[in-house]
Amino acid sequence: MIDQETFVELMSGVCAPVTVVTAMSADGRPHGSTVSSFASLSLHPPLASFALDRSSGLLPHLRPGARVGVHILGAHQQELASAFARRHQGPGSKFDGLTWTVRAGLPYLPESAGWTAGRVGRHVDGGDHVLLIISLQEAESTAAAPLVYARRTYGTHSGLAMAG
Numbered sequence: 001m002i003d004q005e006t007f008v009e010l011m012s013g014v015c016a017p018v019t020v021v022t023a024m025s026a027d028g029r030p031h032g033s034t035v036s037s038f039a040s041l042s043l044h045p046p047l048a049s050f051a052l053d054r055s056s057g058l059l060p061h062l063r064p065g066a067r068v069g070v071h072i073l074g075a076h077q078q079e080l081a082s083a084f085a086r087r088h089q090g091p092g093s094k095f096d097g098l099t100w101t102v103r104a105g106l107p108y109l110p111e112s113a114g115w116t117a118g119r120v121g122r123h124v125d126g127g128d129h130v131l132l133i134i135s136l137q138e139a140e141s142t143a144a145a146p147l148v149y150a151r152r153t154y155g156t157h158s159g160l161a162m163a164g
Helices: 004-012 078-085 158-163
Strands: 019-024 030-035 039-042 047-053 067-072 101-103 106-108 114-126 129-141 148-150 153-155
Touching: 019 047, 019 078, 019 106, 030 047, 030 078, 030 106, 047 114, 067 106, 067 129
Parallel strands: none
Antiparallel strands: 019 030, 019 067, 039 047, 047 129, 067 114, 101 106, 114 129, 148 153
């Protein structure tokens, strides 16, 4: 078996989409986290997946059946990705000072390259993470260049950056 350092170095070379996953708590407070494991899973029915660390503050708000939103970030949203990637400390929320609205009952961040909303279908054990399978119910996309993450830095697909 490979060691943790080798695994981390290997995986740092894999370009990953940068998304912000959002949910609304029962008391109407927004929650969100940067996630780089978002992936399509099935066309029929439309399913996607992403993984969260077991210690994620977002995970308790995403039990099976819960509504969930996924914002596919654009190349221009690096600061937003960094803000939602931090572990929240102290009063307030990651949404403080940001422009956001409610869409489909979920926190919505405008100007993303794409957005989808659905329901959590189930959780799958993934070691120190939990894989969430989501059933997609709404979606919109734009031609904006997507934000990707590799080698511990943000970037975009060069061909799409030139087209944007």
